[in-house]
Amino acid sequence: MALRDVLGLYSDIDSAVAGVDKLAEVGIHREDFEVLSNAPYPEGAFGHDHTTSRLGLWPVVGACCGFAVGLLITGGTQVVYPMVTDGKPLFSIPPMVVIMYEGTMLAAVIFTVLGAIFESRMPRFSREIYDTRITDGYIGVLVHSPEESVNSAAEAMRATGAEDVRMAEARATKASQPARANRKGASA
Amino acid sequence: MAHRWGMTIDLDLCTGCQACVVACQAENNIPINTEENFQQRRAIEWIRVERYWEGEFPNVKARYIPVPCMMCENAPCEPVCPVYASYHTDQGLNFQVYNRCIGTRYCSVNCHWHVRFFNFWEPKWPDSLKQQLNPLVAVRSRGVMEKCSFCIQRIDHAEQSAQLQGRDVKDGDFTTACAQACPTRAIVFGDLNNADSEVAKTVASTKRGYQLLADLGTNPAVVYLKKIDADPLPEDSKHKYFDSSQYTRVKETVAVG
């Protein structure tokens, strides 16, 4: 079953919300459309989005890696190159703590950013159904819909005041995968 | 047992003649300190003679303390160097590796005897002196730290010849340039770990011994012997020229009678 993307563009939030409600009426599930806006709205303004992310795990993993690398570098160099300075122990822990701390934090930050990019499904340079007016303040409703309900979705959006409705072949994204699977199960 | 090179400096014998300074300058390829250098406060003297005036004119006494590198056992200058240019050898020497030095100058900041010198300029010698440079000692470029090495080239030479002869280095095999030049033999150099050496005997027997800034707990290898003043100044004429709070500790450490 081929999927198609339909993008409806609304110039104001009221009609966009109306459009979202209308989509629900014509049987498009919440998981099957995304709302594109140029700034966040209060959570749930367009109905609750159920996607989850593992972003919280990334800094933890990063911190562990950074800690290990820090330990290796600070401990390793002291062991490999045992030079006495100031009569301090050849394996001095306090200075290691400082550098390991920095290493831990550095890796945690880097992993968080990588995680943010990964969890946002980025980078994604292939052509998307997208409209530059969204960053001008338009609200886009992007429906990943099976072939047969494309028209009803587009119709619903036009009816609720979408200024423009565009369609394209859907790109299989991770976000749309489980939704499709669910519905298959439901229809079977 | 490893060597621990050390020095005793008898302040009772020191006349402040600066022969040690000159000898060191010649031995260790130290650039010529011009007047301009002195005025910029960038003169390099691996051993310097600190001079203090005590008393009020006309009852004035001059005190001299020759200050080479103390070769601290726990040297504060070492752990601050990011590149191990300053480290501790197994002979108890606090060592400076010129090649490794990047010139952060932190070691000088954390040397409280002020015996670390920075090459602010490219070192220069007049043509007439270029032939006298000691071939055993590296000439330091600008941008690196340098300091007294207890004449490491002499130590090395002595150790090598002793090895060739199949024996250990004996006390008196060699001495540092400053000790060699000292006309009153105020400076004596030797192995503190060798109980038979002159320095070890002096350190063990003397009642006049003290270390500079001993309270910092770094255990310097240079031991000073107090001056015994035969003709002490009257109490009321002391310390008028100095801010007393500054001078207290010098007074405590340097014998004034």
Add this chain to the structure above:
Amino acid sequence: MATVTGGHHVPEPSPVTRAWDYTPGQLVRDGLQRLRAKGQWYRISLIILAILTVIGIIALIVQAIASGWGDRENWGYVAVAFGYIMSTVAAAPCVCVAGRLTRAHWRRPIDRISEIWAAAMIVPAILFLLLMWTVPNTHGRPTIWFGWWAAPYLWDAILVLGLAFTGYALLYVSSIPDLAIARAQIEDGSANWLTRKAEGFFGTQSQWRVIERAVAYLGAFYVVMYIGTMTVIAADFIMSLIPGYKSAIFPAYFAISGFGGGVAVVVVTASIMRLWGGAEDYLGREQFFALAKIQLALGLLFAYFIWTDFVIPWYGRMPWEILQIRLLYFDSYLWYFVAAFALCFISPLVLLMWTKLRRGRVGPFIVSSGVLIGLLADRIRLFSSAFSDKDITEDRLHALPPVLHPGVLDWLIVIGAIAACIALVMLAMRLIPVPSIWEMTEGTRLRARRRFHNVEVTIIGKPDY
């Protein structure tokens, strides 16, 4: 607030502070309930606390008679009790000041819970007056007073007693409007004497302005006084009694760890009030979440300050510095230090790092109880090492002084002092409405639940004054 959007059922939002939706009448009823009724458990626990207090006082007297006033080391654990109360009870009111300063709304239900601890300030004040005889004058030892007249006694006393006074003033001023409510509402003669003091308050706009200003300024002054007092205690009661111990961070550490204790006291009190004090609707996740965040931050600061205090002498490695580290961190008080470090830093970090635990009510309670125990260990470490037998006129530490471990009498004194504080607070709750009625009422006006398209959102107003 179940809303149906897009054909999906949205789960009930997490149980937040329900009191935000209460009517003013309900708030008044809740606020006054403890003034009207006394429960059985209340009475029993009060009696137990009173007995513990009396035992503590007896122990103190026995200690004094048995060992005399002269020996400082016998007073070590009185100092521990003093320091511990100063860094928990006395710090608790600072929590509400911080909340008011940042105009946070979550603070409102816990404001009174935090400032009511000022009612116990008489206990550290008394302990301080006892301890003053054991602290030597400033001759021949390091001091921050530089030869001021009557130093350190007069100045320490001004600060500690001034702090106690400010605490009572803060508590009283901020409860005037509530006392006025009590005066108006409780007409059957059971109104207590304190409510009669609020005679003149009728809630005119100018009176409100005065109250608001007074609460803000007194609060800020209390925090400043607290930091000042802790600094001076750290200098006069600890640092100058350990020869050669010169760590400029230490007073700040002492104050910061005190703040940690203050937050812990508030969290524990709030948990108890939630479970047994009938304040369930007032103390929701919002409060514990916010307090836990502060607890976590203060835990991190605790470690940071400890680390700074440790690493500078480690690098300096002068002989007396080595002794100092050994005394405070390694040899003598190792286990006390380990306990303090684990409970005041590691447990907040490891547990409260997780948003789930921070949002719950159990996590913050466990962590805060731990902080309270850890702080006790920490205060034992500091005051015992300061009060142990040694020559404090020496310019530097030359040998490790003996360790003072607590004996039975010592424990009785410490427990008695703590019990006295709790008993005083419980008594104060009979006189002053908890939680603060006027601040809650103000809060309900500045919050609203409003529909934002498909979702119901909470909006909070921040008046701009």
Add this chain to the structure above:
Amino acid sequence: MQERRNLPQMEVIQELLLPVTRTTMWMWIGFIVLGTILAAFAFAVAWMFYWGIGVTGLNRPGMWGFMIVDFVFWIGISHAGVMISAILRLTQAEWRRPVTRAAEVMTMFSLMTAMTLPFIHTGRPWRTAYWVFPYDFWRGIFPDVRSALVMDPSAVFTYLTGTILFIYITTVPDIATLRDRSTGWRKGLYRVLALGWQNDERQWMIQAATGFLLAALMLSIFVSVHSIVSWDFSFSLDPVWHTSVWAPYFVIGAVHSGVSAAVTLMVLMRWMFGFDKYIREEHFDAIGRLLVVVATAWVFFFMLDVFFALFNQDPRETAVMKMRFEQWPYTLMLVLIFVFGYFIPVPIWMFRKFRRNIKLMFWTSIMVNIGMWSERYWLVVPGLERKYEWTFDWNFYRPGIVEITIILGTFALVPFLFMCFSKIFPPVSIWEEKEGQNFLQEIKVGKASIPAIVREF
């Protein structure tokens, strides 16, 4: 509600993109003037590389001078970014929105500037680059982790990396905005940098969560950075340097000077880019209130430092303290520190009316930073001039013309880089500004209407 207006979306975008789309006259003047100073700076650095450190006023034992002072100062300034964006993000303070990006960018550039200073200050910078930055695995000579000078670059590097990533990840939505409205080489650049951001809900959710996570992480890095900078000094045994309070003291001082610098920057942005609608009096009001607390905390730590240096009357520390208090120019600096850093600005900031006076805020913030620069000098240099009892080595440090040029250059470099940044990326976060408007509400209590905001709780 007269202050927070609901602005039309297009207007917001156009106005906030002004520095990117148009170069105003003031920007041209800025580029030319700062560029000239930077040319002198480059010449001075080249001169110093060629002749050696001898061209500075440094001497023995005053081995560290202007450049290290300035290094500490710029590291301090860099603490504004995280202070404002992280703490205010975590506490969900609304007034952070127009300030965060600019403050973070200032953090980034002042950190870069700060890092160049100790680098060019070394005797052999070419060796520094070769031996410290990449590990010299070849010869087995590793940096000594016991040295504070190894911890310091590691901390600054962590902070810089973190800041750059933080700025980048929070700028991605704005880059996408630019991508959608640009042509030519800019289009290509923005297209790559935007990573295909398409504004969907999930991306916004991740964006918000990342903001919080990074804020928490950056906050703990931020505290460590200036602490380690202070340890460059206090790990040594020099009197008055060797004190444990310096770590938090430096941090709080950094926040003081950094947040003041953020005020200066806000005024300049209003003036240069015409952001009057976004950077409003209420923001100055809020930041002024924050500064009162920060400044007072700073004075507390300053007092701790002074009191406990004199605490046990150690003659060495007393000597330095005495010099600091009684000797020119340290007396002047002490006056500057107290009067400019605290006693003039803080009483002014106590009044709402003055906090909302932008000119006054500008000059007080400049004043604070004059005071804070003096403070760094006052802390760092005297410690070296009177180290121990070698009275014949007691010395006075006077900066050379090369050093002065370098310092002036750093003051030109940061604004110059900032202006370059604003030619490419918007210096005020557009999406956060719009998010603020989406969350904007008001509550009516009687006749008054109170600004309100949507909250999770």
